[in-house]
Amino acid sequence: MIAFRRDLHRHPELGRQEFRTTRLLRERLLAAGLQPRVLPGGTGLIVDIVPAGTPSGTPFLAFRADIDALPIEDAKSEVPYRSTLPGRAHACGHDVHTAVVLGTALVLAGAAATGELRQPIRMIFQPAEEMMPGGALDVIKADGMEGVGRIFAVHCDPKVQVGRIGLRVGAITSACDRLLLGLDGPGGHTARPHLTTDLVTAVARMAAELPAALARRMDPRWGVSLVFGRIAAGSAPNVIPQHAELEGTVRCLELAGWREAPEALDELIGRIAETHRAKWALDYHRGVPPVVNEHESIAQLEAAMTARFAAGATDPVVEDTEQSLGGEDFSWYLEHAPGALARLGVRSPHEKGIRDLHQGDFDVDERAITVGVELFASLALEHGRI
Numbered sequence: 243m244i245a246f247r248r249d250l251h252r253h254p255e256l257g258r259q260e261f262r263t264t265r266l267l268r269e270r271l272l273a274a275g276l277q278p279r280v281l282p283g284g285t286g287l288i289v290d291i292v293p294a295g296t297p298s299g300t301p302f303l304a305f306r307a308d309i310d311a312l313p314i315e316d317a318k319s320e321v322p323y324r325s326t327l328p329g330r331a332h333a334c335g336h337d338v339h340t341a342v343v344l345g346t347a348l349v350l351a352g353a354a355a356t357g358e359l360r361q362p363i364r365m366i367f368q369p370a371e372e373m374m375p376g377g378a379l380d381v382i383k384a385d386g387m388e389g390v391g392r393i394f395a396v397h398c399d400p401k402v403q404v405g406r407i408g409l410r411v412g413a414i415t416s417a418c419d420r421l422l423l424g425l426d427g428p429g430g431h432t433a434r435p436h437l438t439t440d441l442v443t444a445v446a447r448m449a450a451e452l453p454a455a456l457a458r459r460m461d462p463r464w465g466v467s468l469v470f471g472r473i474a475a476g477s478a479p480n481v482i483p484q485h486a487e488l489e490g491t492v493r494c495l496e497l498a499g500w501r502e503a504p505e506a507l508d509e510l511i512g513r514i515a516e517t518h519r520a521k522w523a524l525d526y527h528r529g530v531p532p533v534v535n536e537h538e539s540i541a542q543l544e545a546a547m548t549a550r551f552a553a554g555a556t557d558p559v560v561e562d563t564e565q566s567l568g569g570e571d572f573s574w575y576l577e578h579a580p581g582a583l584a585r586l587g588v589r590s591p592h593e594k595g596i597r598d599l600h601q602g603d604f605d606v607d608e609r610a611i612t613v614g615v616e617l618f619a620s621l622a623l624e625h626g627r628i
Contacts, residue, residue: 243615244608246270248323254311254337255329257370257377263340264311267367267492271345274351274556281384285309286369286377286476288386289347290551292362293354301391302364304579305618306378307574308336308371311359312448317602333604335398340367341482342396342586349619351492362512363622365391374420374529376571382578391628392539393581395572396614396620399563400596402587404607407547408563409616411540413532416465417500418569419492422512423448429484438482442517445486449473452510459506462589464499467567468492468507490528493567500531533573539582543617544623549617568599583615584615586610 246266263286271278271289290302311332316325319339323333335564337610343365353359366386370377377447381387402408425448427439435443453468460466469491476483492507494500504526515522544560549557572583588606589596597604 243341243345243611246344247337247608248609250337250340251323251332252326254325254327254332256330257311257373258283258285260309260369264367267309267340267344268521271347274348274354274420276351280370281380282381283369285518286380287367288381288384289353289365290362291347291350292360293357293359296362299389300362302362303622304364304390304393304581304602304627305343305346306366306368306393306395306575307339308368308377309340310370310372310377312372313601314600315602318386318605321605324623331602334369334372334599335604335606336608338398338586338611338614339396341611342472342618343367343414344518345615346618346622349360349615352620353623356534361622361628371571374418375525376530376574378574382574387575387578390579392626393493393575393579394516394539394543394584394618395581396586397585397597398606398616399569399585400589400598400604400606401560402563402585402588403591404587404609405551405563405613406557406559406587407543407587407613408561408587409535409540409543409582410563410565411535413495413534415533415570415573416527416565416567417494417497417531417605417627418529419500419503420527420529421490421492421507423488424476424523424525425486425515426481426485426521427485427519430482432480433549439519441483441486441520442521444515445473445475445513446558448488449510451514455508455510456503456590459510460499460502461494466492466499466503473585474623493569493572495532495565497531530569530571531573533570533583534576535582536580538578539580542621542625542627543584544584547617549625550620551613586614598617612618
């Protein structure tokens with residue numbers, strides 16, 4: 243599985259372009275005697291492992307991996323598995339997630355053949371997690387959650403030491419949406435701003451005032467955060483432009499705030515735009531709701547991890563983790579079945595700094611793959627109950 247992960251790391255593929263990754267997964271699963279089903283889009287697949295004699299309608303215990311990479315440069319130079327593709331890198335650990343779920347599938351295929359597996363298992367290899375609203379919806383549309391009673395996933399966490407997992411009951415990630423605000427006016431000369439619509443001032447006010455105004459409109463316990471990452475207006479110092487744009491993200495810790503944010507933004511934008519006589523259009527892209535971990539699923543993860551790794555360990559193998567403002571489309575699966583996302587420790591004990599996610603130098607301690615496979619196999623064989 244380490245070799246498989248390194249191969250994926252050398253050949254990262256972006257969302258809904260993961261044809262090579264899908265082919266390699268399919269070949270490994272077929273060789274293990276399984277019958278994977280490729281998703282209709284040609285990337286991503288689902289495979290079921292059903293023990294002989296399983297009654298019809300028995301719910302599946304599901305495990306999910308995301309298989310896509312990021313459109314950034316791999317900045318590592320000291321490793322032989324550095325990305326061979328310019329501008330693409332597995333900088334979020336999806337290659338590790340994929341190796342963990344594949345390794346688990348191979349273990350459980352063997353367990354089913356020897357009669358050790360006593361419940362049906364579904365492995366989900368999902369495309370396009372880094373895209374909004376996420377490839378989880380591709381899986382769901384292809385009936386990937388039909389019959390699933392509980393679902394688990396892990397995500398690499400460079401703040402957690404290898405050999406440990408981080409757990410949290412309730413929301414562990416935030417909702418995340420994207421917005422593009424366009425402002426329009428007739429344009430004009432900077433000598434006569436009173437005769438036209440001063441779009442530069444208008445868009446600057448939007449950027450400065452909207453985050454605070456939205457925060458005051460929403461319950462502060464919801465943790466709503468509007469942050470802009472791009473502003474564009476004009477091309478000359480003495481010309482008032484006809485178009486301006488503002489682009490950013492809305493993140494929220496609670497579902498209630500996620501549902502109310504678009505309507506509140508519409509009202510607030512309208513008020514500022516009216517003051518400046520600007521026409522406006524808001525392109526609001528729904529992303530993902532928060533991942534909300536179910537209590538029983540967290541208890542099963544803790545039991546499996548403790549039973550597998552705690553004996554003889556000098557330090558705890560399970561630690562509490564905080565809620566992140568990052569978005570994660572595993573949340574869509576939890577609309578259909580209870581489950582939980584665990585943070586998989588990938589930090590080497592000797593690592594001085596933290597190679598954070600979505601950075602070009604991100605890397606992992608590959609012993610985390612063993613931890614992930616044994617955790618999931620323990621859930622499937624002993625501690626995971628629907």
